Amino acid sequence: MSHDGTIVAQKIRKSFGPKTVLKDINLEIASGEICCIIGPSGSGKSTILRCINGLETVDSGVLKVNGEDFGYYETATAYHALPPKKLAEQRTRVGMVFQSFNLFPNMTAHENVMSGPVLVKHADKKQSAKRAHELLASVGLAGFGDYYPAQLSGGQQQRVAIARSLAMDPEIMLFDEPTSALDPEKVGEVLAVMKDLAKKGMTMVVVTHEMGFAREVADSLVFMDDGYIIERGDAREVLSNPQEPRTRSFLEKVL
Amino acid sequence: MGSIDAALKPRLRLRTRAEYAGWIFSILAGIGILTSVLTNPNFKWHVVGKYFFAESILRGLMLTIFLTVASMALGTLLGLALAVMRSSHVKPVSIAAGLYITLFRGTPVLVQLIFWFNISALYPDLRIGIPFTDIGMAVDTNAIMGPITAALVGLTLNEAAYMAEIIRGGFSSVGKGQIEAADSLGMSAGTRMRKVIIPQAMPSIIPATGNQVIGMFKGTSLVSVLGVAELLQSAQLIYARTYETIPLLIVASLWYLVMTLLLSYPQSKLEQKYSRATSRLPRKAKPVVLTDPEGAAR
Numbered sequence: 001m002s003h004d005g006t007i008v009a010q011k012i013r014k015s016f017g018p019k020t021v022l023k024d025i026n027l028e029i030a031s032g033e034i035c036c037i038i039g040p041s042g043s044g045k046s047t048i049l050r051c052i053n054g055l056e057t058v059d060s061g062v063l064k065v066n067g068e069d070f071g072y073y074e075t076a077t078a079y080h081a082l083p084p085k086k087l088a089e090q091r092t093r094v095g096m097v098f099q100s101f102n103l104f105p106n107m108t109a110h111e112n113v114m115s116g117p118v119l120v121k122h123a124d125k126k127q128s129a130k131r132a133h134e135l136l137a138s139v140g141l142a143g144f145g146d147y148y149p150a151q152l153s154g155g156q157q158q159r160v161a162i163a164r165s166l167a168m169d170p171e172i173m174l175f176d177e178p179t180s181a182l183d184p185e186k187v188g189e190v191l192a193v194m195k196d197l198a199k200k201g202m203t204m205v206v207v208t209h210e211m212g213f214a215r216e217v218a219d220s221l222v223f224m225d226d227g228y229i230i231e232r233g234d235a236r237e238v239l240s241n242p243q244e245p246r247t248r249s250f251l252e253k254v255l
Numbered sequence: 256m257g258s259i260d261a262a263l264k265p266r267l268r269l270r271t272r273a274e275y276a277g278w279i280f281s282i283l284a285g286i287g288i289l290t291s292v293l294t295n296p297n298f299k300w301h302v303v304g305k306y307f308f309a310e311s312i313l314r315g316l317m318l319t320i321f322l323t324v325a326s327m328a329l330g331t332l333l334g335l336a337l338a339v340m341r342s343s344h345v346k347p348v349s350i351a352a353g354l355y356i357t358l359f360r361g362t363p364v365l366v367q368l369i370f371w372f373n374i375s376a377l378y379p380d381l382r383i384g385i386p387f388t389d390i391g392m393a394v395d396t397n398a399i400m401g402p403i404t405a406a407l408v409g410l411t412l413n414e415a416a417y418m419a420e421i422i423r424g425g426f427s428s429v430g431k432g433q434i435e436a437a438d439s440l441g442m443s444a445g446t447r448m449r450k451v452i453i454p455q456a457m458p459s460i461i462p463a464t465g466n467q468v469i470g471m472f473k474g475t476s477l478v479s480v481l482g483v484a485e486l487l488q489s490a491q492l493i494y495a496r497t498y499e500t501i502p503l504l505i506v507a508s509l510w511y512l513v514m515t516l517l518l519s520y521p522q523s524k525l526e527q528k529y530s531r532a533t534s535r536l537p538r539k540a541k542p543v544v545l546t547d548p549e550g551a552a553r
Binding site: 053088104105116 | 430432433435436437438439440441442443444446450451454455
């Protein structure tokens with residue numbers, strides 16, 4: 001599979017029952033771009049991430065991830081859902097980090113990191129173990145491999161979760177409010193790992209309330225409200241000089 | 256006041272009059288029941304002793320154990336299949352499993368047992384083959400469906416319905432986030448079930464299954480109506496001859512009690528094993544380090 005790392009969304013709509021959470025979303029993210037999505041709760045920012053990863057399906061519109069139609073294949077008249085195997089294959093190329101970590105509690109940190117390569121890609125166990133070791137070390141958790149998630153702090157769990165996603169060698173990493181469930185003093189250690197990752201040229205889409213992180217690391221910033229993308233531009237520019245009144249009033253409240 | 260340092264005096268808990276009354280009443284009642292049981296000659300404890308290890312009783316016990324183990328094992332496997340079907344997104348599959356569970360939980364197991372024993376009235380012979388063709392084979396139902404087979408089929412099919420609900424309950428106790436994490440890694444539904452959902456569902460499935468085993472052990476006494484010489488029927492066969500009804504029922508009851516007590520030991524062991532994931536101790540018993548030196552350095 002060739003390296004791509006791009007995301008293209010055109011006229012995406014998504015409803016949950018009577019409630020439309022995404023209304024006409026148009027977004028292009030380039031390979032290696034670090035894009036932060038901000039906005040009030042209920043604005044649809046998490047839903048976008050979940051669509052890019054296939055946890056939700058879009059109702060209409062075009063969604064291309066890594067250059068391929070995601071979860072569907074296109075014919076002259078319709079988009080047809082892909083069989084589970086194909087969808088799973090596409091998903092292995094997009095890593096997802098959740099607000100509540102979602103580590104597997106029945107596996108040690110090391111087994112969690114190995115779970116993707118061994119259980120999904122059926123990779124060699126020894127090599128995967130070695131790789132898992134390196135990945136844990138790279139997120140600052142060397143020596144914590146034998147601990148179960150319940151024995152780790154929130155910040156440590158989230159770093160294990162990042163390592164678990166990285167073990168699949170994804171082209172794109174999605175972060176859904178990765179620091180929102182953490183004690184304030186643990187936020188820094190997770191952001192540090194994400195900054196490391198950003199330097200390595202990974203495409204990253206980060207839904208966050210950490211404006212400091214957005215200012216320091218992000219290439220672009222997306223402000224969402226009520227299912228629409230209100231403003232998109234250079235992260236530092238939008239933060240210091242928002243063009244839209246709604247962006248301005250939101251930033252006034254959070255900054 | 257007093258010779259002990261006030262700071263060192265023991266603190267005694269409150270004892271109410273109800274507590275003393277409770278003790279006195281329980282002890283008196285205990286002595287009363289015990290004297291009555293031991294001195295009433297109609298209990299015929301010597302008869303209990305005589306038959307406790309009687310060969311036919313032990314053979315009955317073996318059959319009871321066999322029926323319990325076999326129908327529990329088969330019932331659990333079938334129940335697992337039903338639970339997976341019930342949680343399926345494919346509607347007809349889920350509905351079929353739901354109908355099965357409703358039917359078998361909604362009718363008495365005693366009726367089911369008698370039904371399977373008399374199945375030949377409905378289907379005099381059983382055919383395996385391709386519908387609307389002559390290809391296949393047929394056998395006389397009565398030749399297959401003896402009392403023990405009927406007992407096994409009845410108990411298994413009934414147990415499967417209950418196990419299906421227990422297992423499904425276990426599945427739904429696993430958080431949605433776990434399924435999403437597995438999906439986002441690209442796990443197949445089968446791997447997700449085996450490596451993520453089932454291991455986490457176990458702690459809630461095991462205790463309930465232990466209860467089912469104990470229930471099944473005693474429930475096998477129902478198959479005595481089919482003339483299967485399990486523990487109860489073996490006792491009945493003896494007292495039908497000797498009229499020593501109560502002593503032989505005591506023999507059977509004591510065996511049920513002993514086996515139930517023995518069964519609760521592996522159950523608690525299994526519970527411990529599956530609670531490992533939530534235990535706070537590392538598997539290799541490393542000391543828990545609460546600070547993270549490398550993380551702190553970041």
